[in-house]
Amino acid sequence: MIRLEVKKRLHGTSGDFTLEAELEVKEEDFLVVFGPSGSGKTTLLRMIAGLEKPDEGYIEVKGKVWFDAKRGINLPPQKRDVGFVFQDYALFPNMSVFENIAFGMKKKDKDKIMELLRTAGMENLANRKPTSLSGGQKQRVALLRAMAREPSILLLDEPLSALDHQTAQVFREEIKNFHKNYRITTIMVSHNKEDAFKLANRVMYLLEGKVLAEGTPKEVFFSRRSSPKFSLNALLLEKNYTDVVCVLTLAIGAELVQVVVDKDTADDLSVGDTLLVSTKAFVPVVRKIHSPHLKT
Amino acid sequence: MSELDFLPFWLTLKLAFWTTLILLIIGIPLSYYLAYTKHRINTLLEAIVSLPLVLPPTVLGFYLLLLFNKKGFLGYLWYKLFGKQLVFHFEGIVLASIIYSMPMMIHPLTAGFKSIPKNLIEASWTLGKSKLKTLLMVILPNMKASILTGLTLSFAHTVGEFGVVLMVGGSIEGETKVVSIAIYDAVDKLDYSTAHLYAFILLGFSMFALLTLYILNRRWSIS
16 A cells, blocks of 8 residues: 655746645556656656655655655665666666666575566576667566566556557556566556556546546546536536436526536536536537628 | 886886876765765866866976975875875875876766766666665776776876976985986986887887777777
């Protein structure tokens, strides 16, 4: 179980903003932190790893406090027991594939390294130097190196973004299998919806440092709140319950509109409320009613 | 022609060896600090380290002479500790050479530290390795070329120094009379054949050292 609540002032390319995140990740969860670049995703990951310090808040992993601003606790990365996979691999060029993986192991275990390499289909590359590997192979080694430590959490920072589409596709499946087999709680940062859908059981949507939505991939990506195609402000004039649904009469601008919602939603609303009505799934009908351009 | 005296060569090599070794030992932590911290004092430190590049050796030698003599701060301390003067002694010219050749070691090492991608260092930290272990197992092995450059340049620069050694050490046989000074002495005594020989050997050595450096650097940067 990971519990976290952090705040940090960030200097983004489009001005300063505050990263504010609250998070609970259960054992064996696969959380994808989703959002466009520059929204603070990587910073969040780096704060968990201890590579960056939040301004406020706390981070607690498996009952151990890793960071607490109030109590002045800030464990260095060495003591945090994470497996971190960097976007551009960060393999040590002076070491072979085997040595790279062995480097971070708590107990050096040759058989385990070979087993990991076998699962990734790379046992014949054990003595190669990273420079002679392809991008996909490098990222595999980086993942194996992080896994070999048997960390409390695995942190993946856009591990697929440097790979071409096809390689990414294959590697995504491998990540999925690794997670299924080794069941390490994983947090992955990505700006790719495919990652979120294929890998995550939970998704956190981060935009400009704020959590926009959190939940299962379906909840997050199909919820009307998080990514409406268009949304309108409306004033609720009347509620009419009929069986299981409720017809709302709304004033949107100068127009009167009736929409249907389920009873539970309607129960939370009362006449006079201002509502946000948004739609995404339906193709609106567009017809020209007036044109200021004269025909010649 | 009188028999060639190899003592100045021996002394030069001994001086360059100790200077380089000590410079490496102080150079690694100092360059590490300069490369990885952002402090206002760094600018001042960098300027001080680079001073020997622009100062005439005689100016540097003059101030070191003031500092190293029996009444100078360092000379006094040394005398109290070891019962020996710094000026006109081998230890004195080693100390002077360290200061004189400092930029030759610090500049390549600082550049080397800066060339290591930050995420390699961070990866090592997240893999549980302390800063010292990261330095020894990740950073230094990946900047071999910079270390070699620092070693070669410091060694060659010390072999080639003249002004500072002359100011601090004078020309004492077997103690401070290094090759460059022996050449000067020989020319002074119109003993051109000795000067020729010394000069030629020094030229050959310096050429060899630099060639080796460039060949090795080339090989390491390709692999």
